Amino acid sequence: MKAVQITEAHHMEVLEMPEPALTHKNEVKIKIKNVGVCGTDMHIYHGTNPLATYPRIVGHEVAGEIVETGSGVENASVGDHVVVEPISYCGECYACKSGRPNVCKDLSVFGVHENGGMREFVVLPERQVHKINADIDWDEAVMAEPYTIGAQATWRGNVRTGQTVFIQGAGPIGITVLKMAKLRGATTIVSDLTNERLSFAEQNGADYTINPSEAETKDQIDEMTDGEGANVVIDAVGTPETFELSVDAASPAGTVVTLGFNATPSSIALMPITKKELTIAGSRLQTHQFEKVVGLINSKELTHDNLITHKFHIDHIQDAFQFIKDNPDKVRKAVVDFE
Ligand SMILES: [Zn+2]
Ligand SMILES: [Zn+2]
Missing domain, CATH: 3.90.180.10 (Medium-chain alcohol dehydrogenases, catalytic domain)
Structure with missing residues (x-):
């Protein structure tokens, strides 16, 4: 063979x-x-x-x-x-x-x-x-395995109906996160530096999109959420800057989910984490997400x-x-x- x-x-x-x-x-x-x-x-x-x-x-x-x-x-x-x-x-x-x-x-x-x-x-x-x-x-x-990555990240973020979820990155992983966040009933904001990727995110259910090279992301999020911030931020880019923005853009009682393996330190003060009582959750591969994803593929609720x-x-x-x-x-x- x-x-x-x-x-x-x-x-x-x-x-x-x-x-x-x-x-x-x-x-x-x-x-x-x-x-x-x-x-x-x-x-x-x-x-x-x-x-x-x-x-x-x-x-x-x-x-x-x-x-x-x-x-x-x-x-x-x-x-x-x-x-x-x-x-x-x-x-x-x-x-x-x-x-x-x-x-x-x-x-x-x-x-x-x-x-x-x-x-x-x-x-x-x-x-x-x-x-x-x-x-x-x-x-x-x-596509089952890639979807499990999005399923894991939204599970780690405890994403649910009524929340606003900010997803950084509209590459393939960002899109699987987006699809799973929509299936969980969230309102979604997606950022990416490429407008073509943002329009694909819109086709996949993104409620709002932001191109950080064209607009100040934090201001846009504040405007879209009436100043509250995003209840869950899922960072599918994974740079020190996007991690810092995640902590900044999260709402009080919010959750930040990281997917990246970047080893460069970020400079994040304790203050916003404690003051807003944020949960910071890593998300790696998946655990027990295949059953759910396969069910959604079999029922054709999840299509590429x-x-x-x-x-x-x-x-x-x-x-x-x-x-x-x-x-x-x-x-x-x-x-x-x-x-
Ligand atoms: Zn993969
Ligand atoms: Zn073990």
């Missing part, structure tokens, strides 16, 4: 390798249909993901069909359409026992710390697959609506990665097709 391996930073190969075999009775073998290309994959390719090790088969946004099941598999069958939950964890540490295995001390992410799904077949434990209805288009199914802009065949993977790198404004989400 074919597999896309990043052998070291800046080097990609399409390998010919044996198909994986089941090694435990709780495993399933999946024939991959399509795989989304994420910023994480690009960072691993370009050597800018500090968590990745090489060589690595990338890909963690995966949809496929089960072709074999182990003798102990109970809830999956050959022929099932599935999406992959890309985390594995110890189940024993404090985080795992607190229901937050996404931050397990021994967390392993499919396609980052271990080989991922950009190959024709994978074998995984049954607990890492979630069944998608057979009538759902593969391009809708493959042109979030997928480009498709590439596995045979053109090198060109795909180059195109995505060279065209950040054209490519929202690109998908690699294995058929």
Whole structure:
């Protein structure tokens, strides 16, 4: 079978390798249909993901069909359409026992710390697959993992009806956050430096948009919220500046959710956090969000609506990665097709 391996930073190969075999009775073998290309994959390719090790088969946004099941598999069958939950964890540490295995001390992410799904077949434990209805288009199914990122961020922010939610960044992650915030009934404000991205956010339900290069963001938020501020701020940009703005733009009793991995310190005083009694919540990957997201995909309440802009065949993977790198404004989400 074919597999896309990043052998070291800046080097990609399409390998010919044996198909994986089941090694435990709780495993399933999946024939991959399509795989989304994420910023994480690009960072691993370009050597800018500090968590990745090489060589690595990338890909963690995966949809496929089960072709074999182990003798102990109970809830999956050959022929099932599935999406992959890309985390594995110890189940024993404090985080795992607190229901937050996404931050397990021994967390392993499919396609980052271990080989991922950009190959024709994978074998995984049954607990890492979630069944998608057979009538759902593969391009809708493959968006499940990106939506779980938005589902997690809105869960961490406890987003609900009646709130105003300010989302910084209208890239693919910002859009998944927006879609989930709208499904939770919030009024949404989205900021981005690109007007084309802002108009796409409007098509996806953004109630207000702000381009920080054209207007002072904090003033705009105050105006839109009658001076109250945003009840939840979700930072899908992740710079020291956007984090500072998040704390500034949050309302009293509000919540700030961070998604970025930027290691540069921000200068934020204690005062606004204590005075407004803010909750600052990190949001990483997802925990227990697949059930909900898959339900919304199966009921067609969650559809990609042109979030997928480009498709590439596995045979053109090198060109795909180059195109995505060279065209950040054209490519929202690109998908690699294995058929
Ligand atoms: Zn991703
Ligand atoms: Zn653990």
